[in-house]
Amino acid sequence: MRYPEASSPLSSRQVREELGGADAVIVALDELDAAAISAGRNLKVIAKHGVGVDNIDVGRAALGGITVVNAPGMNSTAVADLVMGLLLALQRKIVDAHNSLLEGRWERFHGPELVDRTMAILGFGRIGHEVAKRAHGFGMRVIAYDPFLAPAEFERAGVERCEEIDAALAEADVVTLHLPSTGTGPLLGGEAIGRMKPGAVLVNAARGDLVDEDAVVAALRDGALAGYAADAFAVEPPVGRPLLTAPNVVFTPHIGAFTDHANELMGMSVVEDILAVLSGRAPRHPVIIKD
Numbered sequence: 255m256r257y258p259e260a261s262s263p264l265s266s267r268q269v270r271e272e273l274g275g276a277d278a279v280i281v282a283l284d285e286l287d288a289a290a291i292s293a294g295r296n297l298k299v300i301a302k303h304g305v306g307v308d309n310i311d312v313g314r315a316a317l318g319g320i321t322v323v324n325a326p327g328m329n330s331t332a333v334a335d336l337v338m339g340l341l342l343a344l345q346r347k348i349v350d351a352h353n354s355l356l357e358g359r360w361e362r363f364h365g366p367e368l369v370d371r372t373m374a375i376l377g378f379g380r381i382g383h384e385v386a387k388r389a390h391g392f393g394m395r396v397i398a399y400d401p402f403l404a405p406a407e408f409e410r411a412g413v414e415r416c417e418e419i420d421a422a423l424a425e426a427d428v429v430t431l432h433l434p435s436t437g438t439g440p441l442l443g444g445e446a447i448g449r450m451k452p453g454a455v456l457v458n459a460a461r462g463d464l465v466d467e468d469a470v471v472a473a474l475r476d477g478a479l480a481g482y483a484a485d486a487f488a489v490e491p492p493v494g495r496p497l498l499t500a501p502n503v504v505f506t507p508h509i510g511a512f513t514d515h516a517n518e519l520m521g522m523s524v525v526e527d528i529l530a531v532l533s534g535r536a537p538r539h540p541v542i543i544k545d
């Protein structure tokens with residue numbers, strides 16, 4: 255067992271240098287592209303310490319007979335908690351108020367309450383469901399867009415189903431993203447953001463490439479978007495990116511899953527699945543490539 259010395263996420267080149275003759279590798283957001291996977295001469299299993307596998311070339315792994323596993327559902331409550339934290343920080347200007355107070359001022363900061371406001375969840379999977387529960391707890395109306403789920407899933411959760419993404423965008427005071435990276439460009443570009451309700455805010459604790467960050471900056475500057483909170487960025491870390499200087503933003507460095515509870519659940523799960531694969535048993539959470 256060895257840990258890399260470089261800080262995560264490792265680039266493909268760094269992964270190649272680290273892999274050596276390892277049978278298994280546990281990754282977070284490290285770049286496991288085709289070149290990195292090919293460099294693992296004994297590699298049999300790649301374990302994602304999390305959910306999203308957009309940093310892993312799952313197709314290349316399959317070609318090489320390498321199993322990919324992940325840890326679905328184990329960080330859902332952790333991410334959902336952070337989403338509500340980001341939303342409250344954005345709406346009530348908690349970060350600005352904190353910084354102002356530390357600078358010796360005693361200013362008044364105003365913002366909206368969440369009660370009776372509408373939240374649209376785009377991608378109503380495990381994290382989306384947990385966010386819906388929390389939003390209901392704050393007295394919000396929750397609507398969701400997820401074309402891959404049966405209507406009964408929405409009903410069970412007390413959430414209104416939107417057939418079209420535009421309906422969700424147009425009705426919501428808060429739009430929050432909980433779907434995987436599309437891999438084909440941003441889900442929300444300038445036009446889609448333009449269809450959001452005046453005064454609405456956007457929260458992205460999914461993946462940075464789901465939004466066109468330049469369009470977000472433009473919309474924040476001209477007031478079309480009232481705020482943007484993110485835990486995920488198109489480039490991580492987003493050093494020097496225009497987004498960092500935009501008004502009405504709150505950011506965290508991709509820490510959605512970083513709670514002790516989630517860390518323990520994900521760690522145990524991936525280790526058990528690695529041991530399963532290495533001893534010829536079926537893992538509990540294999541990542542299957544969809545056509």
Ligand SMILES: NC(=O)c1ccc[n+]([C@@H]2O[C@H](COP(=O)([O-])OP(=O)(O)OC[C@H]3O[C@@H](n4cnc5c(N)ncnc54)[C@H](O)[C@@H]3O)[C@@H](O)[C@H]2O)c1
Nearest residue numbers: 305306377378379380381400402432433434459460510511
């Ligand atoms: N910030 C973090 O640290 C962090 C941690 C975990 C996961 N995530 C991100 O959150 C995402 C969701 O995680 P999850 O555990 O809820 O996954 P999940 O698989 O349980 O749910 C994803 C949902 O998105 C839906 N979906 C897929 N494509 C869609 C589309 N084009 N439009 C609408 N819905 C679509 C799916 O049907 C599914 O219900 C992950 O893919 C990952 O990118 C971020």
